[in-house]
Amino acid sequence: MDELVRSGQPVIIVAWHQRLILAPFIFNGPPGSRICALTSAARAGRLAGQIFVRFGWETIPMSSHKRHVTLSREVLRLSREGVSTAIAADGPRGPARNCSTVPIVWARTTGARVFVSTFAQKRVLRLPTWDKQMLPLPFSQGVIMGKEWTGKVPRKGTEEEYETLRLGIEAALDNITDAADAALGKPSEKF
Numbered sequence: 686m687d688e689l690v691r692s693g694q695p696v697i698i699v700a701w702h703q704r705l706i707l708a709p710f711i712f713n714g715p716p717g718s719r720i721c722a723l724t725s726a727a728r729a730g731r732l733a734g735q736i737f738v739r740f741g742w743e744t745i746p747m748s749s750h751k752r753h754v755t756l757s758r759e760v761l762r763l764s765r766e767g768v769s770t771a772i773a774a775d776g777p778r779g780p781a782r783n784c785s786t787v788p789i790v791w792a793r794t795t796g797a798r799v800f801v802s803t804f805a806q807k808r809v810l811r812l813p814t815w816d817k818q819m820l821p822l823p824f825s826q827g828v829i830m831g832k833e834w835t836g837k838v839p840r841k842g843t844e845e846e847y848e849t850l851r852l853g854i855e856a857a858l859d860n861i862t863d864a865a866d867a868a869l870g871k872p873s874e875k876f
Contacts, residue, residue, distance in 0.1 A: 690714040702776035707804040709740035719770040725777030764795035781816040784855035805865035
């Protein structure tokens with residue numbers, strides 16, 4: 686991912702909403718590289734957005750008035766400028782750990798490669814959100830993981846192909862999340 690960003694190619698980082706808050710640590714672009722995350726207007730989304738901005742990320746606030754097509758156009762425009770994008774695959778309203786089609790649509794329209802990301806931590810504060818979003822507590826052992834998703838998104842695929850790809854991202858996110866939990870000796874969290 687770092688090599689792609691250094692060469693000016695944007696990437697798409699996908700995480701579960703519950704574990705999105707530490708995504709800034711996975712993106713180590715060189716000075717001048719840009720990344721933008723979609724954030725919701727809900728309290729947890731505003732908190733995550735404030736954290737992202739402190740790490741040098743840009744945010745695109747989502748609202749019920751902004752259509753998904755409008756957001757996708759904005760992401761496409763930013764991608765053409767070399768800006769990477771981060772998104773919660775199941776956010777902002779869930780259901781938890783159920784990947785939407787948005788990462789597939791963005792990969793198809795931008796041509797950017799997709800990376801799945803997660804973290805696990807021994808001690809976390811669980812926010813009162815639909816997915817019990819995790820806020821890591823200081824001085825607690827943790828792990829951050831990222832991996833490239835290797836699915837190939839065709840420019841013109843069938844609904845069945847796109848559904849298979851969506852399930853592929855979902856499985857990749859579940860696998861990396863389970864691996865992060867296992868690295869800390871924690872049981873997998875299934876919803």
